[in-house]
Amino acid sequence: MGMKAQNRIATFFxxxxxxxxxxxxxxxxxxMVSATFKENxxxxxxxxxxxxxxxxxxxxxxxxxxxxxINIIGAMLNTYSYVIPKVICTxxxxxxxxxxxxxFNFVGKKVLFSIMISTLFLPQVVLNVPQxxxxxxxxxxxxxxxxxxxxxxxxxxxxxxVYQLIQFMRSIPxxxxxxxxxxxxxxxxxxxKIICPMLMPALxxxxxFQFMWSCNDFMGPLLYVATPTKYPMSLFVKLSMDADVGFSxxxxxxxxxxxxxxxxxxxFCAQDQFVEGISAGGVKG
Amino acid sequence: MKNSVPQVQGRSPARKWLDNNLGLLYILxxxxxxxxxxxxxxxxxxxxxxxxxxxxxGISEYGIMNYIEIFNTAKITKALAVTAQYCLITVPLKLAxxxxxxxxxxxxxxxxxxxxxxxxxxxxxxxxxxxxxLWKALFRxxxxxxxxxxxVGVTGxxxxxxxxxxxxxxxxxxxxxxxxAMVLFxxxxxxxxxxxxxxxxxxxxxxxxxFFSITVPMITPVIFYNLVTQICQAFQEFNGPYIxxxxxxxxxxxxxxxxxxxxxxxxxxxGMASAIAWVMFIICAVLxxxxxxxxxxxxxxxxxx
Numbered sequence: 358m359g360m361k362a363q364n365r366i367a368t369f370f371x372x373x374x375x376x377x378x379x380x381x382x383x384x385x386x387x388x389m390v391s392a393t394f395k396e397n398x399x400x401x402x403x404x405x406x407x408x409x410x411x412x413x414x415x416x417x418x419x420x421x422x423x424x425x426x427i428n429i430i431g432a433m434l435n436t437y438s439y440v441i442p443k444v445i446c447t448x449x450x451x452x453x454x455x456x457x458x459x460x461f462n463f464v465g466k467k468v469l470f471s472i473m474i475s476t477l478f479l480p481q482v483v484l485n486v487p488q489x490x491x492x493x494x495x496x497x498x499x500x501x502x503x504x505x506x507x508x509x510x511x512x513x514x515x516x517x518x519v520y521q522l523i524q525f526m527r528s529i530p531x532x533x534x535x536x537x538x539x540x541x542x543x544x545x546x547x548x549x550k551i552i553c554p555m556l557m558p559a560l561x562x563x564x565x566f567q568f569m570w571s572c573n574d575f576m577g578p579l580l581y582v583a584t585p586t587k588y589p590m591s592l593f594v595k596l597s598m599d600a601d602v603g604f605s606x607x608x609x610x611x612x613x614x615x616x617x618x619x620x621x622x623x624x625f626c627a628q629d630q631f632v633e634g635i636s637a638g639g640v641k642g
Numbered sequence: 643m644k645n646s647v648p649q650v651q652g653r654s655p656a657r658k659w660l661d662n663n664l665g666l667l668y669i670l671x672x673x674x675x676x677x678x679x680x681x682x683x684x685x686x687x688x689x690x691x692x693x694x695x696x697x698x699x700g701i702s703e704y705g706i707m708n709y710i711e712i713f714n715t716a717k718i719t720k721a722l723a724v725t726a727q728y729c730l731i732t733v734p735l736k737l738a739x740x741x742x743x744x745x746x747x748x749x750x751x752x753x754x755x756x757x758x759x760x761x762x763x764x765x766x767x768x769x770x771x772x773x774x775x776l777w778k779a780l781f782r783x784x785x786x787x788x789x790x791x792x793x794v795g796v797t798g799x800x801x802x803x804x805x806x807x808x809x810x811x812x813x814x815x816x817x818x819x820x821x822x823a824m825v826l827f828x829x830x831x832x833x834x835x836x837x838x839x840x841x842x843x844x845x846x847x848x849x850x851x852x853f854f855s856i857t858v859p860m861i862t863p864v865i866f867y868n869l870v871t872q873i874c875q876a877f878q879e880f881n882g883p884y885i886x887x888x889x890x891x892x893x894x895x896x897x898x899x900x901x902x903x904x905x906x907x908x909x910x911x912x913g914m915a916s917a918i919a920w921v922m923f924i925i926c927a928v929l930x931x932x933x934x935x936x937x938x939x940x941x942x943x944x945x946x947x
Contacts, residue, residue, distance in 0.1 A: 375747070379757060383763070385776060385786075392779070400779075401782075404789050453669075454672040463664070473672070478926075478930050479684070483683075483920065484680065485902070485903075486687055486902075487683035487687045487916075490912070509675060509679045512672060512674050513669075514672075544668075569766050570769070575770075594771045594772060598775050598885075610776070613772035614772065
């Protein structure tokens, strides 16, 4: 067998593996999309994406009120009423903390920095019970403004992003800060006039990741939201799954698909930022 | 020369100190956040773990009884064992898959961005309730997977109600999300200089030899990073088992974080829940420390040369 034939087999093998794995990754999602347009008795009759009797019944049912208390639009609004503050607070507070760590020397910096890094490895499970007691004593459990879910992000508690921004900040030359300082710029002005614009790709990537993770968050709402009218999408989908699974799959799947649609749109609009963000943040280890 | 910086003269010592430690002002929010939302709960949960703290009845007893009970309660030791099993299955498989696919994508593949996107989408959405619902649809008795198996004449098991299989389905959900680790590997592989491979090819090293004696050693920092983050995340998995199987059947998918949730927020036994969480935390911390101390032996940082 010649070198050329061998190469061809190797190439064929590579594409074969890539397509096969890609199919496993994507086919369930495509199947989900097609199932939302199928009739309930058709959904599990085969694995094909082809729809024999296309229907919008699943979507119509998905838009119905649920127990009179909450519908999908309300749940969507509820979700974004804490996701948006969470994203904004995380980005601003993390950038400020990263600036402090990345650009200044102060007493105890080494100790504080190692504490910051070690909280990266602190499992949330350990903190859940006392945090719940704390929020409960503040009256934030089932708060109308979801304070227990997002308020802590005002204080740069999402260490992963602080760490990531410090890594990015290292690549911005310090000369720029110093030049601005000589020109009479205060340190805060340096942050928002010089550092932030240069850091913009990193800030966008932090915002995108926090957006995705906050939308996916299930345990937060599970612990801190009790009133059905305040349910976000994650609880709403779980609720209707428990109620409808078994007889109305197209409704449940349509609901699920609608719930991740905003995330899918954001992902496809900004996929390069995701990939760049994750690559640049992690590699330094 | 001493007086050439006149503005210094008028400043009080306190002001001077602040100017020298201005950075503290910027990390002050973080310090407050750390103390209130991390350090205080962290200490408090250690304290609770030595009490019989109950959400409604408060504390009436102090001691190490929770820790004794943990190792004498089959339900809890089983959850620890299941969590260990979950980590041992998902972490190596996820990393192996991520590295394998990244390795293939690193050969001048056409449509590399399309493939990368396809592999990455599950990582973004995998933690959501919607995907847990989808998993339920795929692996139910008449679900898509069993329909597929029936085409080749196999009668699929009851994936989600058979204790022998349910954990694997939960594991599969995590392995399916290998994309984020893959993106990191791909970036690292692109950083391996091409002339190293050329030299090895001239020396007659085969593809497999090159992979294990050049590629893997060069990207050990990323392997290390992925390993540590994946272990930490695997120990905390909650959504999958809670939504898809609710810990069942017969506790076969009750991971520790789910058990902590059940003790704390269903039975209101905050003390016991804290003790279980601390046992998990200590196991996790020991593993992380082992990883960090062992990295001197196998992780190769190029700037150390």
